[in-house]
Amino acid sequence: MRRWNGWGHAAVGYPLPDTTAAVLAERVGPGTTPRDATLPEVMASVPPSRLPPHPLVSTEPEVRVRHARGQSFPDLIVMRDGHVPAFPDGVAFPNQSEEVRALFAYARDAGARIIPYGGGTSVVGHVNVEPGDAPILTVSLERLQQLHALSEEDRLATFGAGVSGPRLEEQLRARGYTLGHFPQSFEQSTLGGWIVTRSRGQQSLGYGRIENLFAGGRLEAPAGTLVLPTFPASATGPDVREFVLGSEGRMGILTEATVRISPLPEREDFLALFFPDWERARTAVRELAQSGAPLSMLRLSTPEETAINLALAGHPRMVGLLSGVLSLRGIGPDSCMLVLGLSGSARNVEHGRRMALDLAGRHGGVRVPALGEKWKKGRFRSPYLRNAAWERGWGVDTVETATSWSNVPRLLAAVEGALREALADRGERVLAFTHLSHVYPSGSNLYTTFIFRLGAEAAETHARWLALKTAASRAMVAHGGTISHQHGVGTDHRPYLEAEKGPLGVAAIRQMLGTFDPTGLLNPGKLV
Template sequence: MTDVQQQKSDSVAAVKHMKWWGWGVEGVAFHHDDKPAFAPFVKKIVGVELSSGQHDTGLKFDDLTVPASIAGPEVVDSLVQIVGADAVATDDHDRVVHTYGKSIRDLIRIRAGILARVPDLVVYPADEAQVQQIVDLAVASDLVVIPFGGGSNIVGSLEPLPAETRTIVSLDMGRLDRVLDIDEDSGLARIQAGGQGPDLEEQLNARGWTLGHFPDSFTHSTLGGWVATRSSGMQSDKYGDIADITKGLRVVRPGGVLAIRAVPSASTGPSLREMIIGSEGRLGVITEVTAQVHRLPEKREILAYLFPSWHDGLAAMQAIAESDASPSVTRVSDSHETAFSFATSKPGKGISQKITDLLPTLLKAKGWDVDAMCLSFIGYEGGPEHVARTQKTVGRIVKANRGMAVGTGPGKLYDQKKFDTPYLRDFFMDHGGAADVSETAAPWSKLRDVSSRVYAAANQAFDRIGVQGWIMGHLSHSYHSGACLYFTFAFEHGDDAEAQYDVVKHAIQQAFIDTGATVSHHHGVGLEHQPWMSQDVSPEGVAVMQGLFDSADPGRVFNPGKVTGA
């Protein structure tokens, strides 16, 4: 093997993937041995008995029946000529890893060995020129191309259509993972689209910068994936959603690259940038993003607050959004999620634990119903003076809405736990439970109605499928006009977990639409949310989207069927 070939081989081997059957990496799992309140809490809310220690799932890859690849030798040889033999994978494991995302539906099916259609091969391009050659080959040979980032999508944006008869190429962008350049005068960074969150932050931080984009999937998702699904990060109050962060793009299309310059603003017709953001791979392959980056803040702090009710917490978040304060995070959990958070906490030590133990007594003395209280996390970043000023403004608003500060301890817990929650879902599935999420956004005037109607819809759905279920939610991602509400639901499933999930998921999504909220705030559409698109953006809106896809990709080469269904 030549030095060049060895470098390529090492590069492909360095591309990181999650385990085929669940979230994250092998050897990392949720356990509750150090969380004494968790098992009793789960038993109480959904009736599921949890065992101690790390549970053996019993899943073995060799037990899967993987459909054979239909890629012909001509296609394989052509791709090998473009990227090299080491960068074309046809083995079953690689193909299965690239079949699904990580929604509860995906995990139910993969655990059951359901593989209706699997990519026929996986290709790892090393640069944009190779992506261009692959795209041109796909158009000429009538192949399907599905771009693949970290594989964390939970709305069915990655899976091949079951009835697809053409050869399907999963285009893994993991080798395009570098920060190419930073314009330090403008705070604009040219970044390859395949870089996963931690790797990009490491490169940026080394030069004193941050992207400021930290979605729950941060550790296993990519910049290109964030753009393709209109992602939003936990610190969007300060840094904006990915649509705000994305200033320029390079997108490989048949015969050439769609290049969008990074300028502060432009009046150049309908926004091509906005067309690409959220397009889920249907308009081409995103290879590079010019992103707005920020200097690393001098100070960063997450403080916790308590409110006596959900109403008080929502009112405080609205007041903060309307004020001169500029926090990086504004989040408040409803009473159900607050109880869950406390149940997943580890015991503290010393005086801090004594204060925690006394807190319910102190709150009851103030007239609070501790079962209704709501936990909030508010983040502050910037120079010391800015942080102090913002904390003071927020403190006045919290007090005016009957809330109280409870310090930095729970804030540190928030930082520790925020990227680990998906592992808990796998653990819950190991014990016969099903859990997933739905998120939306609505104006401030509608948030309380959205929340109450979602709860009612979910509980009615639990009754219909005959289970003891649980729903909880929080507000995150505040805007001047409204905010995102994020719901988690769980139940002990029966023999047909997917059918039960459909009943609950449909009820929650329809409640969003019926209350004037959107079908999704930041997870995207994929296949999962298509049934509500015409109600959300109007039938004419769907027709305009479909017209764009048909015109830009008449051969339906790029991730067909996503967003609009055709």
């Protein structure tokens, strides 16, 4: 069963090693373990439902608790503290598109608003219930997990939009295919969620972003049903698929999605390389992204993140041995680690491997055996570490953006600098470090992690987080970065949307949403 007040499965945990805790205590100060509320305590605070009975709707307190929030850091604070400001009045579990339409009518009659719910992994507030006079009906798509059709000739597969990442891949792999979309939330998130938030998979360099993979589908909107045909291309005006991509549950509920699939790779390699310094590493990655080499992933850590990740690994002897080996190859304390992925036919993988190692070598890159495969095995582990850090008294969160290659140094310095100074007036230190996790010929994503001490009370912890998030967001807007590269807008990024889209752009989005949802039935307060 999923953990009700944190990330992942309740039976899975990754304790924070004592050596890691010592590093955090040294860098940001000793943590104080908070007292977490229990599930029975939170369930006892759930008020009576304001919804009339319906066969698809559960009003059980535990179900409502488990669907009240997503997975953002403020959500973690609220659920661990136990003072949840609002719960859904009921959670519906439709089995098909027609039942979604019936739930629209039910919600209208009850004077309710609807929040669509996929995997509940949003980190920017997409699924959160806010206090208000209208009852809230959360519509979970967890029963829409079936593979409806798969055409090997067309390489298209149609799923229920509530299918989780593992279930989707399981059904495709049984037929010899993959979608190749592996966000860090892969184990918990859903296909529909990926589409309506414009998700990015770790191997998007090879398989494509979700907008490349999304071919069509079915959207149930309050104004009617929108069927998106799966043409390979069309010149018939604006692409209506683009309305659905990034719509965040504001214009309708995506119930089916057709995606472009690929044959399972004959071979897949993950390599780890170290570079002497950031400038040579960044140049190498840019040239790789622009070279056309058949790569599926490039993930480059700055010197700070490389050092922190090695220190947090909890294996000081192994890290010491690695440092000694790298030193012999001319790579010292400013080293940067690159994880490089290749997927496809054995011939293409071998060709890409030679190209990548040759180019990296020209910039001083040195390959370290086994580390790349080790990264792959643990690549969905990081979110669990947030649970472990919380239990030792530290907060861990991330921000992400994207910009052109020429602007990467300026934006990176601005975001990290803003985070490190954001709590100075409180006398608190902040650890901030970055990697480039998605690259393009013209630029890159920047993914920054920050670690800070929890406050003595939940309100203080939230105030610290808000100061950090605000500082980073303002730095992005001021220094030429997008406010969100892969997590959508939700509520957390909404204040910065106009800076990126402009007043006319935001007005156009509002008008489009109003066409599909004239009475504002869906996902109040999200996106715009």
